[in-house]
Amino acid sequence: MAKRKLQEINAGSMADIAFLLLIFFLVTTTMESNYGIRRKLPPLEDKNSPPPPVIKQKNVLEIVINGQDKMMIEEKPEKVENVKKIAIDFITNNGKDPKSSDNPQKAVIMIKHTRETSYKMYISVYNELTAAYNDIRNRYAKQKYGKSFDKLTEDEQKAVKDAYPQKIAESTPKR
Amino acid sequence: MAKFSKKKDSGTPAISTASLPDIVFMLLFFFMVATVMRENGERKVSVKMPSADQVKKIEKKGLASYIYVGTPIKKYQSKYGKEPRIQLDDAFASVSDIGPFVLKEKAAKREEEKPLMITSIKADADVGMGIITDIKEELRKVNALKVNYSTKKGEVTVNFK
Incomplete structure (x- = not known):
């Protein structure tokens, strides 16, 4: 009989408590x-590892940025807006221009910057270079598989990546 | 006729607030889930990230360790100066602390998660590359090679306005 007498707990303040937490x-x-x-950073060089293979000058696109954020690409001053186009032209050159890269596998982009x-x-x-690679890979994927790069299966993506490997080297500025 | 006159007095009935706690709880749960507690330690450096458009999202936030780089906020400028500094967890750190920090983060993860770990560098747009290079060197030393440069989503031209 005692159970009957139990009153319902007033839940009116529950909203207030919940509000407080909210x-x-x-x-x-x-x-x-x-x-x-x-x-992906390159692993530390092992002292015993063989010296890196010599890369031909024409297979390297050299981007130099100085302490005042002025940029030179292959010793010509350039603006950020043009980087993507230059990179695409360089990577997909395939030996057309004798001064540019032989093929996409060999093409290396080198960024040199100062501490300032x-x-x-x-x-x-970096973003523009990534954009250039993404562009090229997408185009290749569309051509070969009829799909954009993101929609490919893992194996197909790997094939595209092998065809156009992203080779961006950075030199470490000296102290 | 007392019955009828009583009804007229009451006017519009009050809106029931019985479902209010439910609604509030719903919101509460949303924010509880969306909150990442660890990230909300005191930020001691000011970070205005640069913009970029070729970005990827970090899917597993739990597997990322964060390195903040920027000038100390006003409160700490008298003590630490205005030069860009590194913040790890809640404290100022020097470049040499990064290696142990990353290893400590790594040790706390499960074995199968370790290869998936990523280091996210959240640096202010205006810091020099010198400090970033030092951080990268430290990361290479402890073999933490997956790096994410945190950015906002946007055109790169925004960076130079």
């Missing part, structure tokens, strides 16, 4: 965008 989480949440440019070069400049150039 506001706490609202304040602490930062909808952080987790986007970024992927890069700004991060945004580096990221911008």
Whole structure:
């Protein structure tokens, strides 16, 4: 009989409690965008490993950025906007221009920067180079498989990557 | 006729708020899930990331370790100066702390997750490449080769405005 007497607990303040928690989480949440440019660093060179193969001058696209964020590509001053086009032309040259790369497998892009070069400049150039590679790979994927690169299977992606390997070298600026 | 006159008095009935807790709870759960607690330690350096458009998303946030690079915020400028500094977890750090930091993060993960780990560098757009190069060298030394340069999504031309 005692059970009958039990009153229902008043749930009116539940909303208040929930609101309190809600506001706490609202304040602490930062909808952080987790986007970024992927890069795989080269492993440290082993002292016993053989010296790197000599690369012909014409197979290297040299990009130099100085401390004032001014850029030179193959010793000509260039703007960031043009990097993508130059890179695409260089990679897909296939021996047409005797001064440019022999084929995409051999084409290496070399970035040289100083310690004073700004991060945004580096990221911008890097982004443009990535864009160039993505462009080329997409075009190749469309041509060969009729699909864009993202929609290919893993094996197909690997085939495309092998056809157009992303070879970007960076020199370490001296202290 | 008392019955009828009583009804007229009541006017419009109050809206039931019984479902309010449910709605609030729903929102609460959303924000609880969306919140990443570890990331919200005190930020001691100001980071305005550069923009880029060839970006990928980090799918597994738990597998990323973050390195912040930027000028110390006002509060710390008297003590640490205005030169760009590195922040790991909640504290200022020097370049030599990065190796142990990454290894410590790695040790905390399960074995099958270790190869998937990625180091995300969140650097301010205006820091020099010198400090970034040092960080990269340190990462190479501990064989943490997967790097993500955190950026905002946008055209690169935005960087130079």
